[in-house]
Amino acid sequence: xxxxxxxxxxxxxxxxxxxxxxxxxxxxxxxxxxxxxxxxxxxxxxxxxxxxxxxxxxxxxxxxxxxxxxxxxxxxxxxxxxxxxxxxxxxxxxxxxxxxxxxxxxxxxxxxxxxxxxxxxxxxxxxxxxxxxxxxxxxxxxxxxxxxxxxxxxxxxxxxxxxxxxxxxxxxxxxxxxxxxxxxxxxxxxxxxxxxxxxxxxxxxxxxxxxxxxxxxxxxxxxxxxxxxxxxxxxxxxxxxxxxxxxxxxxxxxxxxxxxxxxxxxxxxxxxxxxxxxxxxxxxxxxxxxxxxxxxxxxxxxxxxxxxxxxxxxxxxxxxxxxxxxxxxxxxxxxxxxxxxxxxxxxxxxxxxxxxxxxxxxxxxxxxxxxxxxxxxx
Numbered sequence: 001x002x003x004x005x006x007x008x009x010x011x012x013x014x015x016x017x018x019x020x021x022x023x024x025x026x027x028x029x030x031x032x033x034x035x036x037x038x039x040x041x042x043x044x045x046x047x048x049x050x051x052x053x054x055x056x057x058x059x060x061x062x063x064x065x066x067x068x069x070x071x072x073x074x075x076x077x078x079x080x081x082x083x084x085x086x087x088x089x090x091x092x093x094x095x096x097x098x099x100x101x102x103x104x105x106x107x108x109x110x111x112x113x114x115x116x117x118x119x120x121x122x123x124x125x126x127x128x129x130x131x132x133x134x135x136x137x138x139x140x141x142x143x144x145x146x147x148x149x150x151x152x153x154x155x156x157x158x159x160x161x162x163x164x165x166x167x168x169x170x171x172x173x174x175x176x177x178x179x180x181x182x183x184x185x186x187x188x189x190x191x192x193x194x195x196x197x198x199x200x201x202x203x204x205x206x207x208x209x210x211x212x213x214x215x216x217x218x219x220x221x222x223x224x225x226x227x228x229x230x231x232x233x234x235x236x237x238x239x240x241x242x243x244x245x246x247x248x249x250x251x252x253x254x255x256x257x258x259x260x261x262x263x264x265x266x267x268x269x270x271x272x273x274x275x276x277x278x279x280x281x282x283x284x285x286x287x288x289x290x291x292x293x294x295x296x297x298x299x300x301x302x303x304x305x306x307x308x309x310x311x312x313x314x315x316x317x318x319x320x321x322x323x324x325x326x327x328x329x330x331x332x333x334x335x336x337x338x339x340x341x342x343x344x345x346x347x348x349x350x351x352x353x354x355x356x357x358x359x360x361x362x363x364x365x366x367x368x369x370x371x372x373x374x375x376x377x378x
Contacts (some may be wrong), residue, residue, distance in 0.1 A: 230270025
């Protein structure tokens with residue numbers, strides 16, 4: 001699309017026109033060997049550069065049914081539309097013992113397409129998904145002298161596993177009420193939740209390069225920190241969490257088909273962040289910019305649910321007027337075939353996802369470069 005050609009010109013401040021027309025469009029990949037670079041090096045260089053555009057909205061997907069063996073959109077990260085910016089390993093397969101095929105698939109999209117790949121964990125109890133350690137056996141304790149050392153070690157263990165596996169960050173799937181687990185103390189215990197977010201912030205997100213590390217080893221810069229689930233709804237994020245360091249608040253806004261629904265969800269995030277806003281640590285506009293709305297395609301793939309509305313959403317109460325930080329899908333593979341919707345720009349794969357991508361970036365560039373009003377001639 002010409003929108004994306006303009007974006008590259010905007011980044012590079014160049015008068016050269018380059019062809020990047022496929023960034024929001026997924027050509028048919030049937031019978032295509034995606035183990036090879038199927039477009040030019042110049043195309044992929046431009047794509048990676050474009051993904052570093054300041055303020056660029058994000059396209060986020062939870063990716064499951066991942067094998068990496070076949071270069072199809074249902075089973076391979078390589079088959080996702082090029083403009084997907086963040087993909088999360090969500091499914092039931094191993095998260096930190098990737099098969100050679102999954103590892104190669106992930107490295108391809110990271111290095112060639114510039115896609116960030118994160119890992120989603122529920123982390124409902126201290127020590128979940130990590131090797132057993134007696135220090136994690138804290139139960140429902142709220143004694144900070146007991147809780148802090150255990151969670152500090154757990155957060156560092158997650159960081160080490162992320163680094164060793166090669167991910168670009170961590171997504172905490174936080175569902176204390178809707179997840180329905182009474183022993184999910186890391187979700188339900190306010191002291192444990194607060195400390196967990198604080199400790200994660202030493203390794204992930206915009207606070208990871210703090211110098212007051214109190215004996216913690218240096219952290220790799222640039223690792224993403226996402227929280228999804230009950231953000232702005234349900235139990236919500238604690239107002240005393242160090243959540244200003246989180247990169248993106250990913251809302252499971254499933255079935256939100258009206259702007260009233262979406263406005264309510266985003267307003268909830270602003271309320272969660274109200275103490276940080278009052279203290280000047282973050283602005284309401286920045287909170288909206290960090291908020292990603294997602295739809296559940298396990299349920300709504302046939303109709304698109306509220307996804308296309310999410311991709312066009314602008315939060316404008318109280319004069320904020322800020323485009324949403326991005327849109328995304330739960331179980332994006334369900335959108336791989338057109339579900340009777342037909343082709344979008346000549347291809348049936350990822351009909352709703354690609355249409356939403358087009359909406360998202362069209363609005364972004366229209367807002368960056370508004371058309372001046374016409375002046376009336378005398």
